[in-house]
Amino acid sequence: MSKKTEIVQKLLKKIAPRAPLPKPLKEGTLLEQGMLVVLVRHMSQDKAESVLAKLKKAFPDWNEMRVAQTQEIAAQVQTGTRKATYEECAPWMAAMRDAREWLQEVYQKTHGFDLEFMKEDQPAASKLVTQMPFLGLSGGSFLLWLSTGKQLPVHSALVRVLDRLGLISRTASPKKARDLIEPLVPEGMDLSFTTVFGEVADRWCLQTKPTCHECPLVDDCPYGKKAFQEWKVQQARLEAQRQREAARRAVFEKKEAAKRAREEARLAKKAAAEAAKVAKEKARLAKIEAKRKEVEQRAKKRAEAAQKKAAAEAQAAARKAALAAKAKAAKDKSAKKAKPAAKKSKARPTKPAKAAAKPKTRPKKAVKRK
Template sequence: MSAKSEAVAKILAKIQPTWQPPTPLEGAPLVENALLCVLVRTLSQAQAEATIKSLKQAAGDWNELRVCQPQELQPLIATKDAARSLRAARDVRECLQEIFQWSHGYDLESLKEDWVAAGKFVTYLSFHGHRISHFLMWLAADKKTLPISAALVRMVDRLGVGERIGSLKKSRAPIENLAGGSKEVGAKEQDFLLRMSEVIDRWCHAQKPLCHQCPLVDDCVFGRKAFKEWKVQQVRMEQYRKKEEQRREILRKKEEEREKKLAEREKKRREAEQAKAERERARMQREEQRRKAIESKEKARVDEIQRRKAAAEAARVEKERQRKAAIEQKRKQAEQRKRDEEARKMAAAKAKAAAQLKQKAAAQKAAEQKRKEAERKAAERKKAAAAKAKKSSKTRRR
């Protein structure tokens, strides 16, 4: 075994994988295997497969699921645990969103066509991570070739067990030798890939690697340097922190002194304002008393004027009342005299009318008596004439 192989074996022994790849779905598209890998973070293999089946039956295509809210996908998750189902629903949505964002679709079959392009493409799948990305590349290669990505080449270069070459294509042979030197990907190569992917996802980031937390820091050329720089940085940060604390303490004391002076100044100002307010209050009280005295005197004067005016007005009203009463009395007396005169005239008129009626009645009665007398005399004459005629008739018969 070469020195590099021994170094790699030592390195791999320090890495404990926290994620195991699931049993792939045979004959299924790579996007379904990507969902399977994401779901087994939360669910079991059987639950993940049942969930994928439910998702395929519920939607016409993956895009419908991508635009759904996690709460809408939650009933399709094959678990009764509400927290796990919600987390799995969010993972499904994030998985589909990331694939769509970087591939403009859901067809990952392009990973089968060009493994170099695939090795560059998987660097964008931050949500999936390199453990899942390398697993998908391995499935895309029909499980026959070791996946090589830019992140894997970067890590090997940082470890110092291999040299970075200009292209991914030229890096394949050195990395395959480190993995086991076999053309076929067996259990050893899969274990190499899984452990290296674990380090890439958790610590060996492209821009800000966490070398001080990585278990391989003592075996990594880049890590030792970065860790040394990190410790120097921590010392500087500690020094800066202490200086900052001292500066803040000085500022705090200055601020306390300033606040104390401000408090004393404020206290004096309040005392001065309070004394001024007391003087103003006393002045206002004196002014109020003087004003009340003036108002009381003025009120007494006004009341006296009002009383005199009221008395004069009462006298005037009484005089006017008496004058009006005298006028009213005269008017009533005049009206009474007028009524008496009218009554006298009416009585005279009634007496005259009664006398006239009486005379008229007497005249009518005299006329009636004359008429009756005339009728009586006429009847007597008629009776005398009849008697005379009867007598004459008797005489002629004789």
């Protein structure tokens, strides 16, 4: 056993496939074999074969199943009709969704459902299996293995992984690749060899961006070790950058907090000054108002005093007038009493008396005219 074969055996033990591969159908097309690969991800081999038989019977045209609803397909498996409740279909839903997805992938890549060309055209078959992510390279290797009459399945992804592992040199020629790979494969392990390394290609050893830091084979892979080192350096650089960024952000946030605090203090001071100004203005207005009220009060008191004085004067004048009127009335009364007495004593007034009643100047005027 060569050193490389020993390494291969060691590497094969490190990878556990995510899903088992089925035993090939005794009779069946490559499309049906592919569907079996998908179904055994959800159920046992026997059950998968039974479900496949039901599907073949229910959908003689695979395109009919491709365009059917998942629940319809599950109902066919559960009840043999296209009608069933969701609860009845539930156990089959995930598997039927994957079965339909497989048909969809085949249809998209080949515009049909016939994969038998893979038996005739090995380069096209190898290319096709690398373009079916839903089936995966593990399942694709299984189909290639069947299509070549159970020979070692070789495809470009397998060549890529083995090249990176340092087990072969990369080549574009399938024949040359087969010649390089075959001596590495342990006796009777053709299929498990390609499915395991197909799994590595599917999960970690991607064509453009392999995730070597997660790959279980990194310690035994020259390419992976180098890529892992670069990844670690890059991570350290990113971590340093993250820390610098965090420090820069912390400084910035501190500055911003100080700026905010200064601004808040300034606004508080301004608000306090405004409040003091408003209070001062209020006090000034209150003082003016108090003074105005005091002046009003004084004026009111003065007006009331003047009113009282005027009322007292009016009262005094009224009293005086009343007294005068009373006195006049008394005088008039006494004068009236005196007049009848005089009439009685001098019924006819004498001439001298009349003369006496006339103005004294009249005789003098008569003298001047003479």
